[in-house]
Amino acid sequence: MTFYEEQNPKDISISQILPALNKFLPNTNKNDIKFLYHGTYNVFEVKNDFIFRIPDESLRNTKGIQLIQREDKILKLIKPHLSILIPDPVFIDLTRNTPLMGYKKIPGxxxxxxxxxxxxxxxxxxxxxxxxxxxxxxxxxxxxxxxxxxxxxxxxxxxxxxxxxxxxxxxxxxxxxxxxxxxxxxxxxxxxxxxxxxxxxxxxxxxxxxxxxxxxxxxxxxxxxxxxxxxxxxxxxxxxxxxxxxxxxxxxxxxxxxxxxxxxxxxxxxxxxxxxxxxxxxxxxxxxxxxxxxxxxxxxxxxxxxxxxxxxx
Incomplete structure (x- = not known):
């Protein structure tokens, strides 16, 4: 079973996101980054251990920043009440041209x-x-x-x-x-x-x-x-x-x-x-x-x- 998001190419290059990633994970290079899928966010795996999400091009603006802030708040509210793993954002950058959220990769x-x-x-x-x-x-x-x-x-x-x-x-x-x-x-x-x-x-x-x-x-x-x-x-x-x-x-x-x-x-x-x-x-x-x-x-x-x-x- 496939979804559109899994076949949709990324709309931001790895070169564009490298500076933002290096703020949080120094010495990250292109070979450390794997594109996964593109829906509301472009989703990348970094260093086999982290997931980073950068909004779609139409959302790399105030709306996308608010989307990240809202989801981060929701995750922090519900996490203590769930026994299953959910994303726990530890990296957030609200820079307008490359806003992003990053968290430790969940196995599976x-x-x-x-x-x-x-x-x-x-x-x-x-x-x-x-x-x-x-x-x-x-x-x-x-x-x-x-x-x-x-x-x-x-x-x-x-x-x-x-x-x-x-x-x-x-x-x-x-x-x-x-x-x-x-x-x-x-x-x-x-x-x-x-x-x-x-x-x-x-x-x-x-x-x-x-x-x-x-x-x-x-x-x-x-x-x-x-x-x-x-x-x-x-x-x-x-x-x-x-x-x-x-x-x-x-x-x-x-x-x-x-x-x-x-x-x-x-x-x-x-x-x-x-x-x-x-x-x-x-x-x-x-x-x-x-x-x-x-x-x-x-x-x-x-x-x-x-x-x-x-x-x-």
């Missing part, structure tokens, strides 16, 4: 690289471990910690939840429509209108969510198949806990075991919210690609749309 490889080769016994074990991680992340005490530190008021969460998806649907009709065929428009329209019509019946409690919780951000020991870490928390926020369960491509056994281990509330609309969030995952690719003139990102979004239409026709 992305689950996306080998999940379909794992024996069912180990797959069940891994799903249970991931379920226990979500039990800790979605714990109510973390919601209070988050709100106390970020000043977020979620007392009218369902109203704001509706507004999030209604606003996105307006953007879809304004921007995405020009890239899709009529039969795709009909599928997207049905997806959003059906979901928006049901939100008033939702009563779930929001939790802290990872927000980008797929197999590329789950690190596993490839020998023991033990969960070794979770990465990439830039989308972490208070939101719908269902968005952290979008494992429809990984097989029923994995998803069922994950949900069976979860001790949060799985209400009658939980799976429907999972399916909606999974189905609309192509939208950010097309929107960001269109707004930043990145044709390859638009194409990746269209390919994802075709896949999601096949999974949930």
């Amino acid at each position: 490889i992305s689950l996306s690289k080998f999940i379909h080769k794992i024996d069912n016994t180990y797959l069940i074990k891994l799903a249970k471990s991931i379920g226990r991680f979500l039990n800790q992340l979605h714990n109510k005490k973390l919601v209070k910690i988050y709100t106390d530190n970020f000043g977020v008021d979620y007392t009218n969460f369902i109203d704001s939840y509706h507004d999030v998806w209604e606003k996105e649907y307006r953007e879809v009709k304004s921007i995405v429509w020009s890239f899709v065929e009529d039969y795709q428009k009909a599928w997207i329209q049905t997806l959003y209108t059906r979901f928006l019509s049901k939100i008033s019946d939702f009563t779930f409690e929001p939790t802290i969510v990872h927000g980008d919780f797929d197999t590329s951000n789950i690190l596993v020991d490839p020998i023991s198949c033990n969960l070794s870490g979770i990465i990439d928390f830039e989308e972490t926020k208070i939101f719908d806990p269902a968005v952290d369960f979008l494992f429809f491509r990984e097989g029923k056994l994995f998803l069922n075991e994950l949900m069976a281990t979860y001790n949060g509330v799985i209400d009658k609309y939980f799976v429907e919210r999972m399916q909606f969030t999974f189905s609309r995952a192509f939208i950010p690719y097309i929107l960001y690609g269109a707004n930043n003139n990145i044709p390859t990102l638009i194409e990746a979004g269209l390919q994802l749309l075709s896949e999601r239409m096949t999974i949930f026709p």
Whole structure:
């Protein structure tokens, strides 16, 4: 299983980042640096022991600096409450042209690289471990910690939840429509209108969510198949806990075991919210690609749309 980010080339050269890296790791040279992938951040492994993340070119500005500061704050808040390893930033540079975050590399490889080769016994074990991680992340005490530190008021969460998806649907009709065929428009329209019509019946409690919780951000020991870490928390926020369960491509056994281990509330609309969030995952690719003139990102979004239409026709 591959992701666009894993195939997307870096948009900053190693020569450009060397001076910034040498501030923290003196005598670093080009041979010490290995490019890994490029999504919101260009991600590099340095000296086989550290991970450095430099924002995408469109975010090497005040917005990118704020993104780094926010994620660093979130990681420090949630780390004491999690038993699994997550990034612990020790290097931060807020220089405008090359802002970056660096942390000690967490052992393991992305689950996306080998999940379909794992024996069912180990797959069940891994799903249970991931379920226990979500039990800790979605714990109510973390919601209070988050709100106390970020000043977020979620007392009218369902109203704001509706507004999030209604606003996105307006953007879809304004921007995405020009890239899709009529039969795709009909599928997207049905997806959003059906979901928006049901939100008033939702009563779930929001939790802290990872927000980008797929197999590329789950690190596993490839020998023991033990969960070794979770990465990439830039989308972490208070939101719908269902968005952290979008494992429809990984097989029923994995998803069922994950949900069976979860001790949060799985209400009658939980799976429907999972399916909606999974189905609309192509939208950010097309929107960001269109707004930043990145044709390859638009194409990746269209390919994802075709896949999601096949999974949930």
